[in-house]
Amino acid sequence: MVSILDIIxxxxxxxxxxxxxxxxxxxxxxxxxxxxxxxxxxxxxHGSFARTGEGHGTDKAIxxxxxxxxxxxxxxxxxxxxxxxxxxxxxxxxxxxxEENEVHPNSVRITVERGDRTSVMTGSSLGAGxxxxxxxxxxxxxxxxxxxxxxxxxxxxxxxxxxxTTLLADDGVNIATLRVSRQRRGGDAFMVIEVDQPPxxxxxxxxxxxxxxxxxxxxxxxxx
Amino acid sequence: xxxxxxxxxxDAESRALRLSQVALEAExxxxxxxxAEIRAALGRALAVMREAVGRGATGDLRSTSGLxxxxxxxxxxxxxxxxxGTPFRDVLMRALAVQEVNAAMGVIVAAPTAGGAxxxxxxxxxxxxxxxxxxxxxxxxxxTAGLIGAVIAERASLSGAEGGCQAETGAAAGMAAGAxxxxxxxxxxxxxxxxxxxxxxxxxxVCDPLGGLVELPCVFRNATGSAIALAAVEMxxxxxxxxxxxxxxxxxxxxxxxxxxxxxxxxxxxxxxATPTGRRLAKERLYQMKRG
Numbered sequence: 001m002v003s004i005l006d007i008i009x010x011x012x013x014x015x016x017x018x019x020x021x022x023x024x025x026x027x028x029x030x031x032x033x034x035x036x037x038x039x040x041x042x043x044x045x046h047g048s049f050a051r052t053g054e055g056h057g058t059d060k061a062i063x064x065x066x067x068x069x070x071x072x073x074x075x076x077x078x079x080x081x082x083x084x085x086x087x088x089x090x091x092x093x094x095x096x097x098x099e100e101n102e103v104h105p106n107s108v109r110i111t112v113e114r115g116d117r118t119s120v121m122t123g124s125s126l127g128a129g130x131x132x133x134x135x136x137x138x139x140x141x142x143x144x145x146x147x148x149x150x151x152x153x154x155x156x157x158x159x160x161x162x163x164x165t166t167l168l169a170d171d172g173v174n175i176a177t178l179r180v181s182r183q184r185r186g187g188d189a190f191m192v193i194e195v196d197q198p199p200x201x202x203x204x205x206x207x208x209x210x211x212x213x214x215x216x217x218x219x220x221x222x223x224x
Numbered sequence: 225x226x227x228x229x230x231x232x233x234x235d236a237e238s239r240a241l242r243l244s245q246v247a248l249e250a251e252x253x254x255x256x257x258x259x260a261e262i263r264a265a266l267g268r269a270l271a272v273m274r275e276a277v278g279r280g281a282t283g284d285l286r287s288t289s290g291l292x293x294x295x296x297x298x299x300x301x302x303x304x305x306x307x308x309g310t311p312f313r314d315v316l317m318r319a320l321a322v323q324e325v326n327a328a329m330g331v332i333v334a335a336p337t338a339g340g341a342x343x344x345x346x347x348x349x350x351x352x353x354x355x356x357x358x359x360x361x362x363x364x365x366x367x368t369a370g371l372i373g374a375v376i377a378e379r380a381s382l383s384g385a386e387g388g389c390q391a392e393t394g395a396a397a398g399m400a401a402g403a404x405x406x407x408x409x410x411x412x413x414x415x416x417x418x419x420x421x422x423x424x425x426x427x428x429x430v431c432d433p434l435g436g437l438v439e440l441p442c443v444f445r446n447a448t449g450s451a452i453a454l455a456a457v458e459m460x461x462x463x464x465x466x467x468x469x470x471x472x473x474x475x476x477x478x479x480x481x482x483x484x485x486x487x488x489x490x491x492x493x494x495x496x497x498a499t500p501t502g503r504r505l506a507k508e509r510l511y512q513m514k515r516g
């Protein structure tokens with residue numbers, strides 16, 4: 001349903017909702033994957049991001065997102081300089097993530113390192129500030145970041161979904177959507193759980209404490 | 225939200241309400257938010273719009289590529305023209321100002337998009353300031369503009385990549401014209417005619433930015449889009465009626481957008497972007513950016 005406030009908005013740093021606001025949101029997601037400002041980031045731009053990204057400030061917007069700036073933050077314009085001051089060593093490269101008709105033209109792969117944690121994601125900016133993250137650490141996912149989202153990979157164990165949903169309910173978190181898939185029976189299953197309330201550290205820790213959970217990420221809702 | 229302007233106009237007229245009132249009512253019902261909260265959010269958008277007008281008017285901004293910037297200031301303090309001292313020149317100045325801020329990575333309200341963000345603030349704050357209207361009147365106007373934009377999004381498109389510039393600055397002109405007519409005392413039916421009059425004047429407008437950057441001609445399209453909106457406001461308030469209903473004009477815009485060649489939809493493959501000068505400028509500027 002279209003909202004007046006979607007039409008009269010968002011408030012954002014220009015010049016382009018897809019190349020600037022959406023790019024910033026992708027940077028924010030990558031930041032979330034390592035739980036804070038990364039020390040190192042490799043940003044590989046594909047398609048239109050690679051061709052016109054600099055003119056649209058896509059580079060600054062992604063680095064700004066990695067620094068935790070939101071799409072309406074004035075500091076996006078000077079994000080590259082700020083990154084130098086904050087010890088974020090970023091590097092840009094052009095890449096081809098796939099054939100033109102298979103990969104969205106505004107796509108990027110971001111590899112981030114913080115402490116002993118390294119994570120890699122690919123995502124696309126779909127227009128009007130909307131984004132889609134389609135791969136995290138080699139697992140296909142589908143994250144729009146319009147909700148607070150929990151992404152986890154677990155052994156394919158009976159009752160795992162029941163266990164997770166009970167755990168979230170006990171922590172007072174309401175589930176908006178839940179998607180589970182696996183590559184084969186008995187293989188790893190991954191779950192993308194969109195929730196209405198921001199899950200606290202305790203929720204994440206409870207999930208990570210489950211012996212059959214391989215890894216779990218909490219992705220904050222990123223609005224434009 | 226309404227999916228046709230005809231139904232919104234009918235609702236408003238049968239209950240002796242204004243379009244902004246039925247828009248706020250529908251928004252509140254759809255999303256379970258009190259009207260006061262929606263008005264407050266529109267008020268925050270208005271404050272950002274005013275700030276952008278103010279920043280851009282100073283003229284010290286350059287876009288990332290250096291292709292645009294500093295032209296709003298020429299309308300503010302440059303040589304006089306036949307329309308100096310009228311709201312017309314002031315509205316053009318404000319449209320350039322907001323788009324120059326956008327191109328320089330400043331903060332704007334994407335209403336309906338970043339590329340068409342200059343039209344609404346220019347037309348609405350320009351006319352409100354000329355008439356001495358307060359922010360409450362402007363917040364109502366933004367609600368009406370939001371309603372019109374929602375109908376366009378539903379029936380056609382608000383994306384240059386999908387429908388060309390007619391879906392960005394063209395849509396913005398329709399939104400601004402309808403909203404301004406209500407703000408200046410017009411009836412809901414007159415608002416509908418203003419939307420139709422503005423949008424008929426932008427049908428077929430292509431999206432052809434140099435190098436794919438939201439700079440040239442985008443900055444100037446916002447000024448000319450505002451001029452078309454002003455023409456529509458003047459005609460609608462004079463009682464001129466456009467024979468094709470606004471919804472059908474909007475549907476036409478959507479249809480033309482779907483049939484528009486991809487070169488004319490934000491890809492820099494056609495139009496001004498493909499002219500010899502357009503290609504040369506884009507190449508030079510992108511090269512300079514890479515070097516420095």
